[in-house]
Amino acid sequence: MALWPVAGSRVASPFANPPDPGMPTPRAEAGEVRTLVVGRGITMQGTVQNAERLVVEGTFEANSLHANQLLVASGGLLTGVAEVDEAEIAGTLDGTLTARNMLLIRSSGRILGTARCRRLQVDEGGEITGQMEMTTRPTRHDPIPRPSSENS
Numbered sequence: 001m002a003l004w005p006v007a008g009s010r011v012a013s014p015f016a017n018p019p020d021p022g023m024p025t026p027r028a029e030a031g032e033v034r035t036l037v038v039g040r041g042i043t044m045q046g047t048v049q050n051a052e053r054l055v056v057e058g059t060f061e062a063n064s065l066h067a068n069q070l071l072v073a074s075g076g077l078l079t080g081v082a083e084v085d086e087a088e089i090a091g092t093l094d095g096t097l098t099a100r101n102m103l104l105i106r107s108s109g110r111i112l113g114t115a116r117c118r119r120l121q122v123d124e125g126g127e128i129t130g131q132m133e134m135t136t137r138p139t140r141h142d143p144i145p146r147p148s149s150e151n152s
């Protein structure tokens with residue numbers, strides 16, 4: 001089975017009509033969660049922004065990761081820096097994790113490095129090696145307000 005059209009065939013290339021740069025990018029339908037999955041046996045590195053859910057079953061080396069939900073599956077490995085609303089770790093996270101709300105470490109989960117969260121649940125067998133910080137309110141990645149210059 002050919003993945004690309006054979007010369008002279010009538011099958012159109014998926015790249016025959018590239019999208020118009022002026023057109024808006026497709027948005028997720030209502031109720032649909034934008035999910036990025038790094039599958040088993042796949043290694044990926046880079047930056048993720050604006051993902052609703054990131055599932056790591058393989059290996060992801062994150063320069064910067066911003067998502068609503070993070071799931072590191074059993075056997076998955078995430079290294080680097082991650083900032084999410086909620087995280088569930090069943091594999092290994094090696095680096096710095098900020099979970100603005102809930103962090104759940106499953107029995108097969110391991111965190112090596114620094115973890116920050118508002119609420120923490122660790123199943124029996126789950127491991128944290130490094131620094132753990134509990135926050136009192138959800139943290140935001142908004143800029144820190146500067147003091148007013150009235151007294152300058």
